[in-house]
Amino acid sequence: MTDEELRTVVIATLKTIAPEVEEGDLRPDRPLRNQVDLDSMDWLNFLIGLHEKLKVEIPEADYAKLVTLGDVVDYLVRKLAK
């Protein structure tokens, strides 16, 4: 899966939680949870969605690394490369 395809999956998953999100409005370098107003339940559901689509394990200890949209995509790229 290319980075671009992964990004598409991430956005699609985000939209299942926050349907009002416009991809063009998302700044890849800004904290995602502030931009999209995700509470901890939304965040968990977002990660569960990614886990189910990509079969990636995301330990809770890694949550701190997942701040921006760019972070999430990079993290998934590395996880899937392993």
Add this chain to the structure above:
Amino acid sequence: MIEFKLPSLGADMDEGKLLEWKVSPGDTVKKGQVVAVVDTAKAAVDVESWSEGTVFELLVAPGVTIPVGTVMATLLEAGESPLAPCAGRGAGADGPKPTLPLPGPLPSPLPPAGEGVSTGRRRISPAARKHAEVLGVDIESVAGTGPEGAVTLADVEQAAASAKVSTIDTKAGINPARTASALDKQAEMREAIAAAMGRSKREIPHYYLSEPVPMRRATEWLAKANEGRPITSRLLMAVLQLKAVALGLKQFPEMNGFFRDNAFRPAAAAHIGVAISLRLGGLIAPAIHDVGGKPLEQLMLDLTDLVKRARSGSLRSSEMSDPTITVTNLGEQGVAAVYGVIYPPQVALVGFGRIVEQPWAENGALTVMPVVTASLAADHRVSDGHRGALFLAALRDLLQQPESL
């Protein structure tokens, strides 16, 4: 004969629009079974029956708005004969079916479902009515071309076809009808919240308390507990907080229950209303039942399910009508503390802010501690600040023993 009435689904609801019947005459109904879907200012709610019986007749048709307390259907008790009730129905019992007690400005009522041509208001064949329901056509808007203006099957099909055309017309842009209805819905919800909160602030003499609660033990315990769990069964801190509130309430029954008719009635269990913000604005606080009696894993499942259904608009009437206290967690939005408005007829609301690291003095030493501010808004007609303070202290202590939650 059992009368199935539209229940109150919270202080901010005095009427509802029947969207759909989930039962038909002749069906047996169990306690807790969903019998109808009713739209309120806040959400579509699955209305449950609190009696057992066999559906005798449905008295309200889908699309009609009715006040709380309106008899929507009649059920026969086990062994009851369907003929008996007519005699006992009071004045005009042997005449035609009683008309529904609808206030003036509401849309004109349809004849009761299950009845064919009636009321003289609108003539429509049962087949045409059924077809209109299937196609989603509003019968009131269909011009009838049959005898005496009766709406025929062909009229319904014609109306459905022209509706389809107008949908296609607007497909290119944003469907204006849909946007308008979303806006209406938001305005309606704002009005409902305003009514309930206005009533709360007029009637309930609130007092407010807050307490910083050290959260190191709880956060460490939670991180450890989640370490060994797959992501699909991880717990959120909100679940620990809900459970701690429920356990604390056992010693402070005056925070948990309803104030009605100048008297407070404590509730036997803590049905905690969870304030859930909706993505398009507004909020709703349906209950998780008997929080004190459930393990954390079950509460997590319940909370996940409740949030999901609150946002998709499929809550159950019992969840809407019986929260005995509300918990709000605005820490998610980044504030340190929240002082809530009590949702009548409840008498208390517990708020949690964000967990923040701050300097903390303990045993003569200074350390950095994750801390959450727990707050209580409570009803002075029922309790005093002293008891409220003891309740918050108990809540603080419970959160220091996460393993016992």
